[in-house]
Amino acid sequence: MNLNNITHIIDILADSPLRQYLKGNESRTLFEEERKVLNKIDDIIRINIANLQNPLKAVVLGEVKAGKSTLINSLIQKEVAYTNVVEATAAIVEVKYSETENIFINFKNDEKRKVNSLVELNKLMDEKRNNQEFFSKINFISISTNTDRLKKITIVDTPGLNTITAENTERTEDYIKNADVVLWVINAHNLGQSDVVDKLEEIMEYGKPIIGIVNRIDEIDGDEDEILEYVQDEMGYIFDEIFTTSAKKAWDGFIQNNNKIIEESNINNLYKFIIDNIESNSKEFQMDSIEKSTISQIDKDLYVHKNTKNKLDTMLEKIDEDLRSLSEFNNNIKQITENKMNDWLNREFFKNEKNILLTCDNKDEYSRLLKQYTSSKYIENIINAQYKKMGKYIMDEWRKRSQQFIERKIDNVDFSIHADIPQNTNALQLTSEDEILDGAKNGGIAAGAVGLGLAGYAAWLGPAAYYITIGSAVGAFLPPLLIAGAIGGAVLGYLKRDKQKAKHYTQVEVLVKAIKNVVKDEILPDMMDKLNEYSDYYYEYTSGIIFDILSQCNISKEKVEDINNNLSKYIKNLEIELIDFK
Known part of the structure; x- marks a missing residue:
């Protein structure tokens, strides 16, 4: 691999439909x-390239009291890292x-404080041991020395694993990004x-x-080979190489100029590996490190895009499924409403009035009731009550329907990026920090709020304003019945002409049938049109909420489809490049 290969990969990554959409957004x-x-991903690859211009950098990480600072001193064969201060205060x-030896404390406000010696630094650190405010202001401590072993390598000592707080976590991660190799020191205990x-x-x-690096190996009972085998079995998939050492013994041997003690410490094996594989071949090692890191980032990039493709596929499928479901529900509501209205007209409409007229024996009372029941206002009130009843039925059915959407479980759908990570990809643990975005789950919005939940339905579950408006508008579409004219001419005139021939019950039957026919032919079609409009309103509103939720994320369904289509092309292209890259 060379820099041109990496530059080529960067150009390909830049064509990502996700990056293109997010760029400047x-x-x-x-x-x-x-x-x-x-x-x-982009940040790590960019830093990798920048690091080619710098000396190889090794970041030392590990637990508290693992002996990191002593290990550094032993490797460099010079005291450059302070070791007598409680690590909880370390920076x-x-x-x-x-060529010039200097020690500086670099503060976050860009100020520098020169320290004259490591002894002075140790003393200062010890004095400030419990002053967390002081340490929180430190960015890093820089120690420059003319030791030859540092000409091709820079070493970074970090706080112990259990002391990495919110104050220094980000800075530690930045150093890991910039590292060419990580030296992880394990306390053998x-x-x-x-x-x-x-x-x-x-x-x-x-x-x-x-x-x-399993350090302090001399302090525990047990066979060193067995310990090495145990670490290999448990964590061998993590480490490129594993060493056992005793940094303290190595430092003691260095101070005493005792090569035998140094040899027993095993520090030479580690030192030789660093010299042979890192320091002497720093550029090659850096390039190998960058190659490994870049391939890892491409694997992650592929995984993210495949995961997003899966998410968008499901989202679009669920949107279409919900739209079809809502359309079917709307048509079903309309059909049920029509059936109920026909059944009402055939069975219930004017039923009580008919029975009263049939049982009325008083001529004057019969005439009064006949005049009352056949008035436009009376019949309009009956129809108006039924219309409102059906309007409420439609609204209640849509309410129940929307509640079903909201209550539907999405526990079995997981589109967070950490799901089903490929085995050849390093662990990528990511979860959304923002759980809710205007009523829609961020990240999981695709198959969650939009596809299954339609959380926006909650916005109209309570109000019934539109129903009230429609309900009060009955008179706007009901034609004047004018029973004295339309029905009067068709029925009452007939009754007067044939009052001696027709029996009482026949008169009532003819009257009721005539009124029902007027309602069926002149009024019911308009009523059904209005009720269908009412159901269509809820259909359009609830369907629109799907797209309103997308709008909250500043994207249209058409744009989602466009990105989704381009994802397929991008993934295919990157997979081909990755094969050549490897």
């Missing part, structure tokens, strides 16, 4: 979770080559701790070579 989008991951220390493995798996995400 500062508003909240459907891809906020992806934005964070892709930015991290990041960058040790690099310089604490082998197999789960929090150590968890942290190491997080570091694997950066795609950097990691060398495992």
Whole structure:
């Protein structure tokens, strides 16, 4: 691999439809979770290229009291890292080559404080041991020395694993990004701790070579080979190389000029590996490190885009499914409403009035009731009551329908980026920090709020204003019945002409049939049109909410479809490039 290959990959990544959409888009989008991951991928690759211009950098990480500082001193064969201060107060220390020896405390406000010697630094650190405010202001401590072993390598000492707080976590991560190799120091007394493995798996995400160093090996009982085998079995998938050492014994041997003690410490094996594989071939090692890191980032990039493609496929499928379901529900409501109206007209309409007229024996009372029941206002009130009843039925059915959408479970749908990570990809643990985005789950919005939940339905579950408006508008579409004219001419005149021939019940039957026919032919069609409009209103409103939720993320369904189509092309192209790249 060479720089041209990496530059070519960068150009391909830039064509990502997600990157293209997110570029310059500062508003909240459907891809906020992806934005964070892709930015991290791009950042790591950019830093990798920048590091080619710098000396090889090794970052030393590990637990508290693992002996990191002593190990550094032993490797450099010079006291450059302070060792007599409680690690909980320690800051990041960058040790690099310089013809002039200097120690500076670099503060976050860009101020520098010169320290005259390591002894003075140790004393200051010890004095400030419990002053967390002081340490929170420190960016890093820089130690420059003219030791030859630092000419081709810069070493960064970091706080112990259990002391990495919110104050220095980001700075530690920045150093890991910039590292060419990670030296992870393990306290031989604490082998197999789960929090150590968890942290190491997080570091694997950066795609950097990691060398495992089991330190303080001389302080425990047990066979060294068995310990090495245990670490290999438990964490061999993490480390590129594993060494056992006793940094303290090595430092004692150096102070005493005792090569035998140094040899027993095993520090020479580690030193030889660094010299032969890192320091003497720093550019080659850097390029190998960059190659490994870049391939890891491409694997992650592919995974993110495939995961997003799956998410968008499901989202679009669910949107179409919901639209079809809503349309079917709307048509069903209309048909049921029509059936109910026909059934009402045939069975219930004017039923009580008919019975009263049939049982009325008083001529004057019969005439009064006949005049009352056949008035436009009376019949309009009956129809108006039924119309409102059916309007309420439609609204209630849509309410229940929307509630079903809201209550539908999405626990079985997981579109967070950490799901089903390919085995050849380093652990990528990502979850959305913003759970809710205007009623829609960020990241999971695709198959969650839009596809299954339609959370926006909640916006109209309570109000019935539109129903009230329609309900009060009955008179607007009911034609004047004018029973004295329309029905009067068709029925009452007939009754007067044939009153001696027709029986009482026949008169009532003819009257009721005539009124029903007028309602059926002149009124019912208009009523059904209005009720259908009413149901269509809810259909259009609820359907629109699907797109309103997308609009909250500043994207249209058409744009989602466009991005989704381009994702397929991008994934295919990147897979081909990755094969050649490897």
